[in-house]
Amino acid sequence: MKRFKQFSLIGMVLLYAVFISVSLTVKFNPGIRIGQHFWSFFLQMIKLLPCVFILIGLFEVWxxxxxxxxxxxxxxxxxxxxxxxxxxxxxxxxxxxxxxxxxxxxxxxxxxxxxxxxxxxxxxxxxxxxxxxxxxxxxxxxxxxxxxxxxxxxxxxxxxxxxxxxxxxxxxxxxx
Amino acid sequence: MIILYIITAVLVLLSFAVDFRKTLKAFRISLKRFLKISPAFGGMLILVSVAMYIFPEEFIADSLGSGSIWISTAAGSLIGSITLMPGFIAFPLCGVLRDYGVQYMVLSGFTTTLMMVGILSFPVEKACLGVKVAVVRNIISLVIALIVAVSTGIIYGEIAL
Structure with missing residues (x-):
């Protein structure tokens, strides 16, 4: 059961990735928009999370x-x-x-x-x-x-x- | 944001100065924790990107600005619960809506659920708290947000008791 769940999750992520890349190549607008949202939110998180996790690490040892x-x-x-x-x-x-x-x-x-x-x-x-x-x-x-x-x-x-x-x-x- | 970088940098340098090995250990813990939870963050990103397409700002503006105050508040709270949006987008949007005559009660329901109830951040919450606690916490948060919205409506005189 757990295996199955993992498989379907990976499948969904792959499907999403394929959908976005195909959208980008054939200029399918909704797919491009979703990709842009993903990217902008990703940038926001990646600006914050490294600091957050470094602070968590320091907190753990000190x-x-x-x-x-x-x-x-x-x-x-x-x-x-x-x-x-x-x-x-x-x-x-x-x-x-x-x-x-x-x-x-x-x-x-x-x-x-x-x-x-x-x-x-x-x-x-x-x-x-x-x-x-x-x-x-x-x-x-x-x-x-x-x-x-x-x-x-x-x-x-x-x-x-x-x-x-x-x-x-x-x-x-x-x-x- | 810059303050966060400065604080982190200062603490890291300080930590290195006091104990080099301990700091390396801290970095190892940071990395391990981050890798462990990154699939949940990935899932959240995918959900958010799709939701932002389904509920663009124009759609949110329409839902908050039409219908009776109760229906708008319900719609706002529902959208706020589902979507995930940074404050620097949400509050200016609310400012514009307020100028168009949308009631404070509606805005309160929308912003409070936006902050407290996280359906899209559920993958992360599940990884940190477990399914059961995550569900209960979100339901209680929704109730609190609705109480806040109604209180706002009463104090601004938008609804009568």
Whole structure:
């Protein structure tokens, strides 16, 4: 079954590649447009991801497990959620950057609820993005979003974290 | 963006200065993690490129700007959940739509789901969190985004309670 899944995935990727290259040669417009979207998004990601993963690597070797456990782990209390959200504020890029970082935090001993709060907060209150947003849509708009979503994010993360920890949930292993 | 490069460069140099071997180990971890998750990123790229073709900006503008405020908000939240778009495209688009009279509640639903709910980044989320947590997280995020949108509508006086 797993084999089959892998095969069909590879098949789909090949199909996509063939479709784009054929489109480029016979000037099939939709295919060219899709190819252009792929390329522009690829460039955006490739500008960010090397730095993100280098920082994750440095984090892995330099930050002690006890430090994370103490501030973001089980003994840490409510303050740990505040740390998670502040850390999220400095994140750039979007969910696809926050997710690998969240995974690294988790494997270093951050508790699940804090990891969830970090992910959601990284989605909604990244500082550079918020400055940009408020500049265009106004501060009132951003303020409403912050004050309504952040409490909900914290409460839902605590509940979700406790629930999944009680069920013995483990995040997928990515290291080896 | 430039700040990120500077911070990374400074930290790497600092790390090399303190412990050369440890830094090499860090690079090995970086590379390994990146290679491990790159298929998920590839899948996301393919999905995004197709979705951007299916939902071009004109289509989004049309869906957000027509119909009643509730239908537009629902449409905006749906499109926001599906698509993945960087802020420097999404917010100027919202600015233009606002000037055309699209309500703040609709824009809030669109931008908040855009940021919080990631159907197209699901391959990456699945690799990091696992299927079950990824699904639950996205559903809760959608609910939160809708609450945010309705609150925005109430505070801007666009809908009556």
């Amino acid at each position: 930050i002690k497990r006890e430090t994370i456990e103490k501030h973001l782990g089980h003994g840490a209390g409510f303050l740990s959620y505040i740390w998670g959200i502040l850390l999220a504020g400095t994140t750039i890029g979007g969910l696809y950057v926050a997710l690998p970082v969240a995974h690294a935090l988790y494997t270093k001993g951050a508790r699940l609820g804090v990891v969830f709060a970090y992910i959601s907060a990284a989605a909604i209150c990244r500082v550079p993005m918020t400055l940009f947003e408020a500049g265009i849509l106004g501060w009132k708009f951003s303020l409403i979003r912050f004050s309504v979503s952040l409490p909900l994010v914290v409460v839902s993360s605590i509940l979700l974290g406790n629930y999944f920890e009680k069920k013995g949930y483990r995040m997928p292993e990515n290291e080896r």
